[in-house]
Amino acid sequence: MLEALLRIVALIRKELLAILKDPRSRVSLFLPPVLQCLIFGYAATYDLSNVPYAVLDQDRSAASHQLLAALDGSGVFRRIAQLYNQADIKTVIDDETALLVVQIGQDFERRLSAGLPADVEVIADGRNSNTAGTALGYVDAIVDTFNANWAADHGEAAPPLRVTTRAWYNANLETRWYMIPALIGTLTFLQTLLLTAMSVAREREQGTFDQLLVTPFRPFEIMVGKALPSVLIGLIQATLILLVAQLWFRIPFAGSYLTLYAGLLLFLLAAVGMGLMLSAVVATMQQAMLYAFVVMMPFALLSGLTTPLSNMPQIFQDFTFVNPLRYAIDIAHRVYLEGAGLDQLMPDLWPMAIIATVTLSAAAWLFRGGLE
Amino acid sequence: MSADRHAAPLPPASASARLRRLKALVRKETYQLFRDPSAIAIGVVMPVLLILLFGFALSLDVTNVPVAVVMEEPSPTASELAAGFALSPYFETYQLTSMPRAQQLLLQQKVDGIVRLRSDFARQLNSGDAPAQVLVYGTDANRARIIEAYAQGAMAQFLARRAAEGYPAANGGAVSVQSRLWFNEADDSHYFLVPGLIVLIMTLIGSFLTTLVMAREWERGTLEALFVTPVRVGEIILAKMVPYFVLGMLGLALCMFAAKFLFGVPFRGSVLLLTAVSTLYLLVALAIGLLISAITRSQFVASMTTLIITFLPALFLSGFLFDLRSMPAAVRILSYALPARYYVNLLQTLFLAGDVWAVVLPDAAALAAMAIALLALARAVTTKRLA
Numbered sequence: 105m106l107e108a109l110l111r112i113v114a115l116i117r118k119e120l121l122a123i124l125k126d127p128r129s130r131v132s133l134f135l136p137p138v139l140q141c142l143i144f145g146y147a148a149t150y151d152l153s154n155v156p157y158a159v160l161d162q163d164r165s166a167a168s169h170q171l172l173a174a175l176d177g178s179g180v181f182r183r184i185a186q187l188y189n190q191a192d193i194k195t196v197i198d199d200e201t202a203l204l205v206v207q208i209g210q211d212f213e214r215r216l217s218a219g220l221p222a223d224v225e226v227i228a229d230g231r232n233s234n235t236a237g238t239a240l241g242y243v244d245a246i247v248d249t250f251n252a253n254w255a256a257d258h259g260e261a262a263p264p265l266r267v268t269t270r271a272w273y274n275a276n277l278e279t280r281w282y283m284i285p286a287l288i289g290t291l292t293f294l295q296t297l298l299l300t301a302m303s304v305a306r307e308r309e310q311g312t313f314d315q316l317l318v319t320p321f322r323p324f325e326i327m328v329g330k331a332l333p334s335v336l337i338g339l340i341q342a343t344l345i346l347l348v349a350q351l352w353f354r355i356p357f358a359g360s361y362l363t364l365y366a367g368l369l370l371f372l373l374a375a376v377g378m379g380l381m382l383s384a385v386v387a388t389m390q391q392a393m394l395y396a397f398v399v400m401m402p403f404a405l406l407s408g409l410t411t412p413l414s415n416m417p418q419i420f421q422d423f424t425f426v427n428p429l430r431y432a433i434d435i436a437h438r439v440y441l442e443g444a445g446l447d448q449l450m451p452d453l454w455p456m457a458i459i460a461t462v463t464l465s466a467a468a469w470l471f472r473g474g475l476e
Numbered sequence: 477m478s479a480d481r482h483a484a485p486l487p488p489a490s491a492s493a494r495l496r497r498l499k500a501l502v503r504k505e506t507y508q509l510f511r512d513p514s515a516i517a518i519g520v521v522m523p524v525l526l527i528l529l530f531g532f533a534l535s536l537d538v539t540n541v542p543v544a545v546v547m548e549e550p551s552p553t554a555s556e557l558a559a560g561f562a563l564s565p566y567f568e569t570y571q572l573t574s575m576p577r578a579q580q581l582l583l584q585q586k587v588d589g590i591v592r593l594r595s596d597f598a599r600q601l602n603s604g605d606a607p608a609q610v611l612v613y614g615t616d617a618n619r620a621r622i623i624e625a626y627a628q629g630a631m632a633q634f635l636a637r638r639a640a641e642g643y644p645a646a647n648g649g650a651v652s653v654q655s656r657l658w659f660n661e662a663d664d665s666h667y668f669l670v671p672g673l674i675v676l677i678m679t680l681i682g683s684f685l686t687t688l689v690m691a692r693e694w695e696r697g698t699l700e701a702l703f704v705t706p707v708r709v710g711e712i713i714l715a716k717m718v719p720y721f722v723l724g725m726l727g728l729a730l731c732m733f734a735a736k737f738l739f740g741v742p743f744r745g746s747v748l749l750l751t752a753v754s755t756l757y758l759l760v761a762l763a764i765g766l767l768i769s770a771i772t773r774s775q776f777v778a779s780m781t782t783l784i785i786t787f788l789p790a791l792f793l794s795g796f797l798f799d800l801r802s803m804p805a806a807v808r809i810l811s812y813a814l815p816a817r818y819y820v821n822l823l824q825t826l827f828l829a830g831d832v833w834a835v836v837l838p839d840a841a842a843l844a845a846m847a848i849a850l851l852a853l854a855r856a857v858t859t860k861r862l863a
Contacts, residue, residue, distance in 0.1 A: 128772075132780045140784065144792045146807045150618040153802040171651065197658055199834035200821075203801070221652050230660030231824040232668045234536045235799040238618075240655045241625045248628075251650040264604045264643075267631050269624050271614030272582070277624075279617045294783070302776055390692050393779045394518050397684070401522065402529055410797055411534045412619050414541075414588075420533040437615050 111321060115329025123299070123333060133299070137291045137341045141284065141348045148283040155239050157204040158185040158196045165213035167254075171224070174250050175206070180242055197229050204228050204239055216254065273358075273441045284349045285440040286409050288342050288368070289432030293375050294404070296338040298396050300379025303330055304471075305392035317471075327468035330383075331376045338372040339365070349440075358443035367435035367449060370456045374428035377463025384470035403427050408434070431456050497707060501715030509689075509719045518685045523677045523727045527734045530673040536665040538622045542587045544570045544578040549595035557608075560634045561591065566626040588613050589623050602643075659828035670741045671823035672796035674731045675816055676787070678754065681724040682761025683768075683786040684779070690716065690769035691778035700862065709859045717762050724758045725751075735827075745826030749836065753826070756843040757819040761786065763850035764815075770857045790816035795824075818842045 124130050157175070161168050175181045185196055187205070196202040207225040215222040226243055228236035255262050274281045307313035316326060346364075349355050382399065386392045406413075406420055407429040413421060424430045431452040438444035438452075446453070509515050545558040550573070562569045570587060572578050581587045592609040600606035610627045612620040660667045693699045702712055732750075735741040743750075764786055772778040792798065793807070794816040800808055811817045818839040825835045 128774070128777050132777055136780070136784050140788065143807060143810070144788070146804050147792045147811075148798055149802065150798065151802065152799055156801065198829055198832045200825075216651065221650060223654050224651055226653055226655045228655060228657050230657035230663070230667070231828050232795070232797075232799065233657060233660040233663050233665055234618075234668070234797075236657055236660075237663065238621070240653075240657075241621060243655070244625065244628075244653055247651050247653050254650070261604060263635065264601050264606060265631055265635055266605060266607045267610060267628055268607060269610040269612065269627070271612045271617075271620050271624075274614035274617050274620070277614055277617040277621050282615060282617050298776075298780065306776075388692075389775050390688055391513070393688060393775065394515070397779075398517050398522055398525070402525060405529050406533060408616075410791075411536050412538075412616055415535045415538065416533045420529075441615050 108322075108325060112325050112328050112332075115321065115325065116332050119303070119329060119333040120336075123303075123337065133295065133337060134341065134344065137295065138344050138348060140291055141287050141345045142352065144287060145280060145284050145348070145353055148287075149279040150234065150238060151277075151279050152180055152235065152238055152242065155181050155203050155242070156184045156201065157181050157206060158187050158193075158202040159183060160187040160190070160193060160205060160207040162210040163208050163212035167213035167216050168208045170254075171208070171247070171250055172206070174246050175243070178242065178246055193227060197227060200229065202229070203236065204243070206243075217258075219260070280353065281355050281441060282437065283409075284345075284353055284355060285436040286407075286433045288345045288349070288436045288440075289371065289429055290404060290407070290409055291345060292338045292341045292368075292372065293429045293432065294400055295341060296334050296372060296375050297379045297382075297400055298393065299337065300330065300334045300376050301382045301386075301392040301396035302389055303334070304380065304383035305386050305389045308387065309389050323468045323472040326471055327380065327464060330380055331373070331464060331467075334376045334379065335369070335372045338375070339368065342368050342372075355440070358441055359439035360443075360445070363444070363446050363449070364435070364439045366446065367432070367439065367453065367456075370453060370460060371428050371432040371435070373460035374456045374463065377460050377467060378428070380467035381463045381470065384467050403429050406430070425455060426459060428456050428459050494711070498711055498715055501707065501711060502718045505715050506719045509723070512689075515685060515689065518688075519681055519723045519727070522680055523730055526673055526677055526680075527731060527738070530669050531666065531734060531739045534665075534669055536618075536669075537663070538619060538626070539566055540568045541566060541589065541623050541626070542568050542570065543589040543591060543623075543627070544572050544581055544587045546572045546575050546578045546590060546592045547597070548573065548575070548593065549597070551598040553598035553601055554593045556637075557593065557597075557631070557634045558591075560630050560637075561627075564626070564630050567630070582611070582613055585613065588619070589627065591627060666739045667741055667828060668796070668824060670731070670735045670739055671827045672794075672820060674728060674754075674823055675757075675790050675794060675796060675820050677727045677731060678724055678758055678819070679761055679786050679790045679816060681720060681727055682758050683765040684782050685723075686716070686720050686762055686765030687769045687778045687782040688775060690766060691772060691775045694769055694773035694861075695775055703862045709862060710855060713766060713855055713858060716766070717759075720762060720765075721758055724761070725754070728754050741827060743827050744830040746831055749831055750823075750826050753819065753822045753836070753840050753843065756840060756847050757815060759847040760815040760843060760850055763847065763854045766854040767850060767857060770854065770861050773861070786816070789814050790820075793817065794820040796820045815843060815846050 159172060161172065172183070176183055184202055187193060187196065193205045193207070197205060205227045207227065209223060212222050224247070226240060228240055230236045252262065271277050304313060307316065350357055378399065379396065382395055383392055386395060406416070406424050406427060413424060413430065435449055435452050438449060543561060545561055547554040547558060558569060558571055561567045570581065575592060578587070578590045582590055590611040592611065594607065597606055608631060610624060612623050614620045657663055736743065765782065768781050768785070769778050772781055790796070793811045793814055800811055800817070803811070822836060822839045825832050
């Protein structure tokens with residue numbers, strides 16, 4: 105037993121040396137997660153902070169100016185052009201100078217003062233309909249405030265229904281708070297899967313795996329020796345991203361680190377198990393990389409990172425049962441933003457435990473097959 | 477130039493001899509491509525898989541959101557409001573009478589939002605001031621914001637219905653926003669996901685696959701072996717590019733076919749222009765692939781670099797999902813250096829808006845400039861590394 109342990113420790117040492125001795129691969133393991141977290145942290149947001157819009161104001165009244173001032177004062181909308189006829193709308197939308205065109209009809213103030221509904225037409229560039237929809241949502245909110253102020257200023261009755269909204273866990277509804285914790289799982293998943301998929305394939309290609317197989321190492325020990333270093337590297341990467349999230353983006357951490365790391369450990373075991381299983385069946389490094397990529401893509405896309413799982417058809421939601429990344433992202437959100445404890449995370453933890461057990465034992469079994 | 481030093485002793489090759497040489501090389505590369513099952517995996521299986529995922533699985537359109545409608549005291553008025561939610565295609569409602577139970581459902585993620593109507597809702601509404609609370613699960617902020625907007629829309633409709641029935645309405649003089657979504661009247665997120673998908677597939681084939689294959693040749697030294705033959709560096713590069721170029725174009729054709737017949741995404745531009753700009757992008761992608769493999773000369777580092785330099789930015793920094801205008805200046809400037817940005821913009825415009833020259837010309841010019849610069853650089857680096 106002790107001998108086995110010593111053997112495994114020696115193998116782990118050797119694996120870590122093999123991974124870390126090349127300065128280029130050292131850099132490519134730890135620098136990219138940090139840089140990507142920084143860049144994507146800024147880039148990956150559905151929130152809008154700069155929406156160029158053009159105005160076709162046919163009323164040019166105090167009321168229309170007041171409405172436009174409300175848009176300009178929001179900090180989101182930037183007026184880039186004043187249009188004078190309908191034909192200009194097509195130009196500014198087509199060539200993407202404006203995302204929105206706000207058109208105010210000439211009887212705007214008259215209708216408003218007469219207590220009639222006054223239409224404002226807002227035309228949005230729907231080439232990215234999600235962005236356009238978000239921008240239109242902002243316009244609606246600003247107009248609602250405008251209406252309430254107008255009613256108060258003119259002694260009219262307020263709407264009989266007052267809707268207050270509140271969001272749990274992310275009061276200002278910042279998408280960044282959603283994206284960055286999700287990156288902890290995503291970036292480590294991409295890297296550890298590639299790393300482990302390559303590890304056995306590299307030895308196969310260089311012929312050293314056969315040498316390893318004729319040593320007293322058992323397949324199980326080889327598997328552990330290959331798996332643990334990658335898990336360790338994954339944990340370091342996750343820690344780096346976690347540090348960026350907290351120290352740079354200042355996203356408040358609501359949960360317990362112990363819980364988060366317990367979840368991450370299980371997740372990395374599952375990811376590494378997949379990588380090793382892949383590595384055991386391929387013949388060359390190139391195949392390892394390509395197949396890792398073929399596996400990574402659907403897993404990353406069907407994880408809830410970019411589009412919500414609940415929007416997917418049932419069959420795809422069922423498929424995500426075998427996707428460790430889906431659970432890791434859920435855990436990261438729930439621990440990071442909501443402060444969930446281990447008992448609440450059980451539905452995420454046990455599927456990962458199953459995936460890890462199955463893939464790691466399959467990998468060990470496949471290693472033995474390589475000996476014959 | 478070291479290439480000339482090697483090439484000088486050769487008898488000057490006639491144009492036809494060079495063409496024959498090139499044809500032979502292209503044939504060799506094509507065989508090599510199709511004999512490798514992993515190349516087929518990336519070049520054929522991956523695009524089909526991506527089309528299926530983007531077409532059927534990914535969607536940003538929020539429908540059937542489970543919400544709990546809490547009526548603390550049932551009344552016809554409250555039921556009418558709840559019915560408005562139940563009938564909306566956006567919501568799937570659970571009617572409850574107690575708030576703690578609803579909060580429990582929210583915590584368990586069984587519902588994504590709670591609409592709370594207090595016990596004297598009907599009376600307060602008649603007296604003109606009824607509070608209604610909408611509570612959303614904010615972790616997924618984008619989805620939460622859409623749900624909030626839908627909920628407010630449902631309430632506004634409820635008020636409008638009541639006003640039509642003769643109840644005292646809100647102030648008559650209110651601004652109402654009539655919004656129109658140009659180019660995507662149906663507000664279908666496939667309209668922008670499918671053009672983005674083409675960018676991912678072209679990047680995958682152009683950069684990722686090329687990098688892998690070339691890095692392996694560098695690692696094994698088979699390129700050097702090729703170099704001692706009378707073939708010139710330019711010809712080697714060209715021969716390597718041709719099969720991947722054809723594969724990339726096939727991928728494009730496949731996507732166009734799927735866009736039209738599977739997902740019903742309109743194509744309003746001209747196919748000729750699409751082919752032209754796709755050629756430019758594919759050349760850029762291939763040049764990046766050649767360059768990365770020549771610089772790194774290691775399969776692992778090359779694949780990681782390609783993933784980070786080309787693939788992930790095509791997803792995050794291209795304007796495909798996330799609006800570039802709202803990114804901080806530094807990130808926005810960085811995005812100008814990425815070819816995917818121009819191609820995404822071109823595709824979204826060609827698909828949905830048509831041949832808008834004010835968009836097409838500058839973007840195509842940027843891609844052309846990148847293609848020329850990167851191909852020249854790839855040739856120079858390859859020559860230097862081989863000598």
